[in-house]
Amino acid sequence: MKEIAIVSGKGGTGKTVITASIAALAKNKVMGDCDVDASNLYLLLHPVIKEKNEFYGGLIPSIDLKKCTNCGRCQEVCRFDALKTINGQTVIDLISCEGCGLCALVCPVQAIQMKENHCGEWYISETKYGPLVYARLGIAEENSGKLVTLVRQNAQAIAKKNNSELIIVDGPPGIGCPLIATLSGANLSVAVTEPTLSGLHDLERVVKVAQHFGIKTAVIINKYDINLENSSKIEDWCRKDNIPIIGKIHFNNIITEALVKGVPVVEYSDNTVTKEIKDVWQKLEYLTN
Amino acid sequence: MIISVASGKGGTGKTTIAVNLALVLAKDEEKNVQFLDCDVEEPNAHLFLKPIIVNSESVEIPVPKVDEKKCNYCGKCAEVCVFNAIAVTKNKVLIFPGLCHGCGACTLFCPENAISEQGREIGILEEGKAGSISFIHGRLNIGEPMAPPIIRKIKKKIKKDYNDNRDNNITNHHIILIDAPPGTSCPVIESIKDSDYTILVTEPTPFGLHDLILAVEVLQKLKIPHGVVLNKCDIGDHKVEKYCKKNNIPLLLFIPMDKDIAVAYSKGIPIVKINSFYEQKFIQLFQKIIQNI
Numbered sequence A: 001m002k003e004i005a006i007v008s009g010k011g012g013t014g015k016t017v018i019t020a021s022i023a024a025l026a027k028n029k030v031m032g033d034c035d036v037d038a039s040n041l042y043l044l045l046h047p048v049i050k051e052k053n054e055f056y057g058g059l060i061p062s063i064d065l066k067k068c069t070n071c072g073r074c075q076e077v078c079r080f081d082a083l084k085t086i087n088g089q090t091v092i093d094l095i096s097c098e099g100c101g102l103c104a105l106v107c108p109v110q111a112i113q114m115k116e117n118h119c120g121e122w123y124i125s126e127t128k129y130g131p132l133v134y135a136r137l138g139i140a141e142e143n144s145g146k147l148v149t150l151v152r153q154n155a156q157a158i159a160k161k162n163n164s165e166l167i168i169v170d171g172p173p174g175i176g177c178p179l180i181a182t183l184s185g186a187n188l189s190v191a192v193t194e195p196t197l198s199g200l201h202d203l204e205r206v207v208k209v210a211q212h213f214g215i216k217t218a219v220i221i222n223k224y225d226i227n228l229e230n231s232s233k234i235e236d237w238c239r240k241d242n243i244p245i246i247g248k249i250h251f252n253n254i255i256t257e258a259l260v261k262g263v264p265v266v267e268y269s270d271n272t273v274t275k276e277i278k279d280v281w282q283k284l285e286y287l288t289n
Numbered sequence B: 001m002i003i004s005v006a007s008g009k010g011g012t013g014k015t016t017i018a019v020n021l022a023l024v025l026a027k028d029e030e031k032n033v034q035f036l037d038c039d040v041e042e043p044n045a046h047l048f049l050k051p052i053i054v055n056s057e058s059v060e061i062p063v064p065k066v067d068e069k070k071c072n073y074c075g076k077c078a079e080v081c082v083f084n085a086i087a088v089t090k091n092k093v094l095i096f097p098g099l100c101h102g103c104g105a106c107t108l109f110c111p112e113n114a115i116s117e118q119g120r121e122i123g124i125l126e127e128g129k130a131g132s133i134s135f136i137h138g139r140l141n142i143g144e145p146m147a148p149p150i151i152r153k154i155k156k157k158i159k160k161d162y163n164d165n166r167d168n169n170i171t172n173h174h175i176i177l178i179d180a181p182p183g184t185s186c187p188v189i190e191s192i193k194d195s196d197y198t199i200l201v202t203e204p205t206p207f208g209l210h211d212l213i214l215a216v217e218v219l220q221k222l223k224i225p226h227g228v229v230l231n232k233c234d235i236g237d238h239k240v241e242k243y244c245k246k247n248n249i250p251l252l253l254f255i256p257m258d259k260d261i262a263v264a265y266s267k268g269i270p271i272v273k274i275n276s277f278y279e280q281k282f283i284q285l286f287q288k289i290i291q292n293i
Helices: A015-025 A073-077 A102-106 A144-161 A177-183 A197-212 A228-240 A254-261 A272-288 B014-026 B045-049 B076-080 B105-109 B148-155 B160-164 B186-192 B206-222 B239-246 B259-267 B276-292
Strands: A002-007 A029-033 A048-063 A083-086 A089-092 A112-127 A130-137 A166-170 A188-193 A216-221 A245-248 B002-006 B032-037 B052-066 B086-088 B093-095 B115-130 B133-140 B174-179 B197-202 B226-231 B251-255
Touching: A002 A015, A002 A177, A002 A272, A015 A029, A015 A166, A015 A188, A015 A254, A015 A272, A029 A144, A048 A089, A048 A144, A073 A083, A073 A102, A102 A112, A102 B105, A112 A144, A130 A144, A144 A166, A144 A177, A177 A197, A188 A197, A188 A272, A197 A216, A197 A228, A197 B045, A197 B259, A216 A228, A216 A272, A228 A245, A245 A272, A254 A272, A254 B206, B002 B014, B002 B186, B014 B032, B014 B045, B014 B133, B014 B174, B014 B197, B014 B226, B014 B276, B032 B045, B032 B148, B045 B133, B052 B093, B052 B148, B076 B086, B076 B105, B105 B115, B115 B148, B133 B148, B148 B186, B186 B206, B197 B206, B197 B276, B206 B226, B206 B239, B226 B239, B226 B276, B239 B251, B251 B276
Parallel strands: A002 A166, A002 A188, A029 A130, A029 A166, A188 A216, A216 A245, B002 B174, B002 B197, B032 B133, B032 B174, B197 B226, B226 B251
Antiparallel strands: A048 A112, A083 A089, A112 A130, B052 B115, B086 B093, B115 B133
């Protein structure tokens, strides 16, 4: 079983559009959406939810006002400025709280309790292209890395049960905790970039993270022709680092049209762009076998 | 005032909006503009503002260091650590620095006083000037998972004279622009909290709408006034506009899909530098924000 993670560093380079098309082209696979902040893959794959699960991602404090003496000990030890005194009463700012529980541990009158925090949901679903596991992190919540890991573990379990050869995961932007959780254990990361200075800058960072964790990377240059000079800079950079470029996808409005219609672009039309994406899939098949 | 620029979906044009607004406002000599790039995972604003960096400092979080001479392997440190950053065996203490949030619980509760803390670098912060704009950004080190401590440090750089005058800041011409990371979770919250206004940038596609709705929920939760900039406003459908109108969210600015803008962006050139028409547009954007606060 092979796991491919589609990543990008910079947001909006076309990860999800490409993931959806690969989902439509590959056979016997399972999909996972690891962008748990803002999952979009389901908008193109139209799943039917089979199983909805709650996600408890950490602990949050609550103060029993009857017990609290406003002694200020919790405020003294909190390093995240999450406890404040308002009108003489100690209050918790859950937005700043990291959930370390130190306040509850030091409270001399046990007025602070740590409770499990319901901070999202995750779903096992079926699509016409195969099973999809995806999630929704609660608004302004933490622990996205844990939720990403849950999505991946469940995609793996389904793949095992179904004897699927392949897991395709759509990654989050950035290089922090959700991205690291997405990459850990992947057999191949595919970085989708665009020929802009930001695209190149962010590509370098995400590829370095993959290399840091010992994961092989391939690159797709999307909107290849919007700046050919930058595209050749990306190609030079990849060549120097021995990173294969498995796709050069030209700019075409058809991609947005398909997106607005809510279908993977390879199923929407048959033109040069769809051919370019089909070529990407052939190369990916070769790289993972 | 503090104006942050955010979006649920990545790549919608946050940096473009923040940078161009900063450049337009900085033209007014009376205004004191500070630019904070809080997307420390993938900072991009420097590619457009090209600041001259004059100061660079390391961002560290405190991680425990165990004095094995004093330690009796009682396991209290591991017990109080909710992040599982410490494991204690019969005769060894294992510390996983990548999991440590630096809360200090282990140090405080060690009965033998065997734990001290040492700084571990997770990224850097750089400060400089781009013309009259004071520029600050951070950079998360490769392989590090936690962006919020760097964002917190960037925000501590909000000028003291600003904080001292916060109550009458709307008139005092001190403007802090924050370029936030994409998404809706902790790095975004850390970046935009305490803002007086947040500009949400999106595009008229199903992804753009879906993620805008999530971002609006974040701002409602944080009680920050907000409005929407619709970028590439002519590429998709009209559902974002309908959503905004239905929910009384001001549409602040429309930017059409324009090859010249895309090419300039790809080279790191701000829109206002290629098209003076947009200078006026960004001034209007600022005026609308003032009216909405």
